[in-house]
Amino acid sequence: MTSKTSDLADLGWSTFFSVQLDLQELDSTEPVRVMAVHRNRLLVAGPCGQRDLPPFAAADDESATATVGDWLLLDAASGRTQRLLARKSVFQRKAPGSDRRLQLIAANVDTLFLVTSCNQDFNPARLERYLALAREAGVMPVVVLSKADLSDGSEDFVRAAAQLLPGIAVEAVDARCADSTYRLLPWCGRGQTVALVGSSGVGKSTLVNTLSGSGQLPTQGIREDDAKGRHTTTGRALYRLPAGGWLLDTPGMRELQLSEAxxxxxxxxxxxxxxxxxxxxxxxxxxxxxxxxxxxxxxxxxxxxxxxxxxxxxxxxxxxxxxxxxxxxxxxxxxxxxxxxxxxxxxxxxxx
Missing domain, CATH: 1.10.40.50 (Probable gtpase engc; domain 3)
Structure with a gap:
């Protein structure tokens, strides 16, 4: 049992989740975490390794749809999903376009990296949206200014970001350089979950690759005329970090709208x-x-x-x-x- 608990802790398990299980469930179920969401399946991980599961949703509650970072409770004998555990944090938005439904972005996140770049993409209004989103979810926000190596005035961007919220952590980095992104490691320790949000082309995929020490995601350069980039992330998934944490990359959210915030x-x-x-x-x-x-x-x-x-x-x-x-x-x-x-x-x- 100790080994199983240790494995779960590596995935982000804590007493917040364990107290949701009764004595019978402790022996008859297996907790697993949703590591990736695909169109018609979920990739989950637990003490017994990774596997694919059908999507999980409650018919009468749109917020009870399993998303990246969620914890599911499986029947140990059949492997079927029994229920979705309560979340300690959740990010959601109104779906893009005319759809009025809520779209779940990520669950059980500890820290939100608000990624923008030291160029024309820097937008106080967009950062304030993300800050409101993080505050509503009760998650620690950290402003990450990418492409600091390409700007002669990165200090000005740092000061402008710091003025948006008293006490906000702001870090200027070169997303391609491990030595530069080292300052982000305090939020990436064992079992910690970090999510990234930001517009397309600010270097989120590059940052994921550098922090994870791999080239798992494709990257694209920015257009010189407006400093914008094409979106390269098409899904949501958790990536293992060498420091023991988990990093969640999300598609660019150009239509991010606040609701119930x-x-x-x-x-x-x-x-x-x-x-x-x-x-x-x-x-x-x-x-x-x-x-x-x-x-x-x-x-x-x-x-x-x-x-x-x-x-x-x-x-x-x-x-x-x-x-x-x-x-x-x-x-x-x-x-x-x-x-x-x-x-x-x-x-x-x-x-x-």
Whole structure:
């Protein structure tokens, strides 16, 4: 049992998960972790090695679909999935396009590397999105500035990133150089799980290859005209790190939209929220109302007007997508209730 627990700890198992098992399950089940998600199968790993499983999802709960980083409980005799263990963290977004469903990105992540580059890709608004996402999930965010070797002003990018959230860790690296990425190792120890997010072409795949000490992912250069790159990662998978941790690479999320992330936004924009608490009116829009503490703080140079505009945009987006999800869920609950009533009526007619 000690050896089995040790193997699980290597995969990221902790007391958070073990307390979810009762005494009977300890003897009759096998925990496995989802290492990769493919279109019609899951690659999982446990004390007995790796294997493929069918996708797992609960019919009545879209959030109970197994994603990368999840822990599944298998029946030791049949190997069938019994249930999905509760997550200590989860990243999700509204699916791209017109679909209003939530899309799971990763589960049970300890640290989120927000990867951007020291060039035209550096975008405070995008970083604030990622910071809100990390804060909402309760995960440690670390800003990783790639391509520092190609920039003469990497220190300026570091300062700009550090101003987005007090105390945020910011590391400028050359993603191709192991000596440079060494400073990221404190977040990559045994059993720790790190996820990467960032737009295409910022060097995520290169960083994965360097940190993992392999060339598992293809990479592409950036276009010289706009410093952007083509997306090279097509799936989500965990990669073993020499330091004992696990690294999750995710496809570029150009359509990342916030949903149900109000707490995360308030944490990232705590300075604006604190100032707004002193406005004369509780529903102040900070746009010319009398005795507005936010506009007063901007006039005094205590707040950045551009930051206020970014906060407004993200808050409006979060409210809209959250409302859309709530409306869809309400419709699905109503339809489910109606379907149950129809089935009950059919059963009663058959009984008659």
């Amino acid at each position: 109000r707490d995360g936004l308030e944490a990232v924009f705590a300075d604006i929220v604190a100032a707004a608490a002193n406005c004369r009116f509780g529903d102040c829009r900070h746009d010319g109302e009398p005795d507005c503490a936010v506009t007063a703080a901007i006039a005094a140079g205590l707040l950045d007007a551009q930051r206020l505009r970014r906060w407004r945009k993200l808050a409006a987006e979060e409210a809209l997508t959250t409302q859309s999800l709530s409306q869809r869920r309400a419709r699905e609950r109503a339809f489910g209730k109606f379907a149950k009533q129809v089935m009950a009526h059919k059963q009663s007619r058959r009984s008659d």
